[in-house]
Amino acid sequence: METLKKIAVPSLAILAFLAFWEFIVWINDWPNYKMASPSDLPPAFARYSHLFIEMGWQTLWRTVAGLGLAVIVGTLLGMAMGFSKIARDALYPLLVGFNAIPKATLVPVIALIFIGQHDFNTVLMAFLISFFPIAVSVGIGLSTLEPEYRDILRSLGASKITIFRKIALPKTLPEFFGALKVSVTLAFIGTNLVEIVSPHGRGLGALFKSGETNGDYPLMFAVLIALAVLGIVLYYAVVALERIFAGWAERPQG
Amino acid sequence: MTNLIEIKGVTHAYRTKAGPLPVLDNLDVSVPEGEFCAVVGPSGCGKSTLTRLIAGLMKPDQGEVWLHGERVTSPRKTVGMAFQNPVLLEWRTIIDNVILPLEIVAPRMPRRDREDRAMHLLEMVGLKGFERKRPSELSGGMRQRASLCRSIVHKPDVLIMDEPFGALDAFTREDLWQTMRDLRAAEPFTCVLITHDLRESVFLGDQVIVLSGRPARAQHVLNVDLPADRTIESLYTPKATEMLHLLRDQIRIAQGRDGVPH
Numbered sequence: 001m002e003t004l005k006k007i008a009v010p011s012l013a014i015l016a017f018l019a020f021w022e023f024i025v026w027i028n029d030w031p032n033y034k035m036a037s038p039s040d041l042p043p044a045f046a047r048y049s050h051l052f053i054e055m056g057w058q059t060l061w062r063t064v065a066g067l068g069l070a071v072i073v074g075t076l077l078g079m080a081m082g083f084s085k086i087a088r089d090a091l092y093p094l095l096v097g098f099n100a101i102p103k104a105t106l107v108p109v110i111a112l113i114f115i116g117q118h119d120f121n122t123v124l125m126a127f128l129i130s131f132f133p134i135a136v137s138v139g140i141g142l143s144t145l146e147p148e149y150r151d152i153l154r155s156l157g158a159s160k161i162t163i164f165r166k167i168a169l170p171k172t173l174p175e176f177f178g179a180l181k182v183s184v185t186l187a188f189i190g191t192n193l194v195e196i197v198s199p200h201g202r203g204l205g206a207l208f209k210s211g212e213t214n215g216d217y218p219l220m221f222a223v224l225i226a227l228a229v230l231g232i233v234l235y236y237a238v239v240a241l242e243r244i245f246a247g248w249a250e251r252p253q254g
Numbered sequence: 255m256t257n258l259i260e261i262k263g264v265t266h267a268y269r270t271k272a273g274p275l276p277v278l279d280n281l282d283v284s285v286p287e288g289e290f291c292a293v294v295g296p297s298g299c300g301k302s303t304l305t306r307l308i309a310g311l312m313k314p315d316q317g318e319v320w321l322h323g324e325r326v327t328s329p330r331k332t333v334g335m336a337f338q339n340p341v342l343l344e345w346r347t348i349i350d351n352v353i354l355p356l357e358i359v360a361p362r363m364p365r366r367d368r369e370d371r372a373m374h375l376l377e378m379v380g381l382k383g384f385e386r387k388r389p390s391e392l393s394g395g396m397r398q399r400a401s402l403c404r405s406i407v408h409k410p411d412v413l414i415m416d417e418p419f420g421a422l423d424a425f426t427r428e429d430l431w432q433t434m435r436d437l438r439a440a441e442p443f444t445c446v447l448i449t450h451d452l453r454e455s456v457f458l459g460d461q462v463i464v465l466s467g468r469p470a471r472a473q474h475v476l477n478v479d480l481p482a483d484r485t486i487e488s489l490y491t492p493k494a495t496e497m498l499h500l501l502r503d504q505i506r507i508a509q510g511r512d513g514v515p516h
């Protein structure tokens with residue numbers, strides 16, 4: 001009963017939303033080039049299904065690669081800031097300054113530095129836009145670890161690495177996954193940004209762009225839907241990982 | 255009998271923004287093997303600092319700390335620690351929390367033996383049946399019991415406790431005193447207990463050291479000549495009352511309020 005409810009409620013909400021959309025387009029008698037209606041979308045998907053799969057895959061792997069890079073670099077930066085006050089004082093203003101730059105302005109810069117490296121540029125942007133929350137959360141998680149937690153192992157002569165592995169790392173996992181949920185969305189934005197802006201790009205962003213160029217509005221809307229679905233999949237993949245690795249941090253509901 | 259813990263002329267100051275803050279001043283403490291040493295003193299006088307020095311987590315500016323005839327310069331595997339905060343790892347079950355020191359001290363010990371050892375202790379402190387629970391599912395007193403088990407699971411020579419019962423209600427605290435007494439009877443260890451509770455110091459201690467206000471010296475050492483198998487009732491005997499009065503007066507002196515009406 002509970003699971004049925006869990007599936008039925010969101011499904012009904014989506015159906016209601018689609019019906020509302022269809023209704024608005026129908027009552028205003030909007031033509032396709034002004035606003036596509038949901039009933040236009042399945043034909044668009046069907047016509048370009050191979051493109052959706054190919055471009056969707058491009059967008060997916062580049063987002064995941066950028067995010068993976070962000071996890072590695074962000075964690076390393078966070079560790080440096082968490083363990084060393086000097087590193088924290090040195091890195092923090094740099095990171096904050098870098099993060100303040102609207103990332104859209106970086107697209108042409110990157111495109112100029114690495115001309116034609118479309119895959120590389122896309123992954124790079126996904127990474128640049130998404131590593132900051134991870135670095136900050138890991139840094140704060142490590143530097144605010146209560147000294148007693150460290151002392152229970154340090155008093156036994158455990159090495160710094162052991163203390164990190166057994167205590168500091170698992171203890172910061174909830175913060176890490178909190179940041180990862182933000183980062184995955186950001187990386188996705190970064191990927192699409194480059195895909196849309198780059199001439200001769202690939203990925204769903206490029207498909208969107210080609211829909212625009214050809215005045216194929218149903219295709220554009222179909223891409224938006226595909227992006228939403230992909231975004232949801234990525235987000236819930238992170239949630240699933242969080243359940244596995246940091247499920248202990250979830251308070252029992254009561 | 256040899257002294258297991260020997261603190262000789264330890265002086266220590268923290269370097270703060272406002273200049274050096276002297277915390278310990280030429281402190282001497284000796285604890286014979288198997289004895290229970292309770293340390294009381296005004297708040298902020300340097301008791302936690304003393305525990306960190308004994309554990310080798312810090313080095314004193316001057317003076318020496320000896321354990322088992324060896325000079326302490328760094329942490330050693332034969333020490334156990336417990337704090338006011340039980341600091342259990344929320345992602346581990348209770349039994350895995352208790353096992354933690356064994357993973358450092360005896361990395362080759364089979365998992366089976368570790369669990370047996372942990373279960374044995376958990377049973378002794380009355381946590382049988384809770385070993386697979388998470389810390390968040392236990393009460394404060396139960397968590398502190400688990401923390402106690404963890405601090406002695408690797409059979410340390412020296413157990414160092416910094417106000418381990420400070421955050422518990424009075425009845426739970428008395429329960430834990432008795433648990434502590436039984437644990438010591440079952441497997442002897444030398445113990446340094448920091449406490450704010452004079453009754454606790456008399457119930458558990460073989461000697462009670464009163465530290466002066468900061469910077470702390472050993473202001474008074476009281477030998478508790480009560481029988482080893484004390485009960486809570488023992489605290490209401492004339493002898494115990496007399497000792498508690500004496501400690502109370504010493505604390506007043508340590509706080510620098512001697513002569514002030516009380």
Ligand SMILES: Nc1ncnc2c1ncn2[C@@H]1O[C@H](COP(=O)(O)OP(=O)(O)OP(=O)(O)O)[C@@H](O)[C@H]1O
Pocket residue numbers: 268269270275277296297298299300301302303304
């Ligand atoms: N890392 C540190 N740096 C600077 N000063 C410190 C540091 N740790 C403790 N102090 C100062 O040293 C003094 C003694 O601290 P300590 O924690 O040893 O006292 P304590 O006797 O344990 O106090 P309490 O009874 O409140 O637990 C305090 O005044 C404290 O402010």
Ligand SMILES: [Mg+2]
Pocket residue numbers: 301302303416
């Ligand atoms: Mg203290």
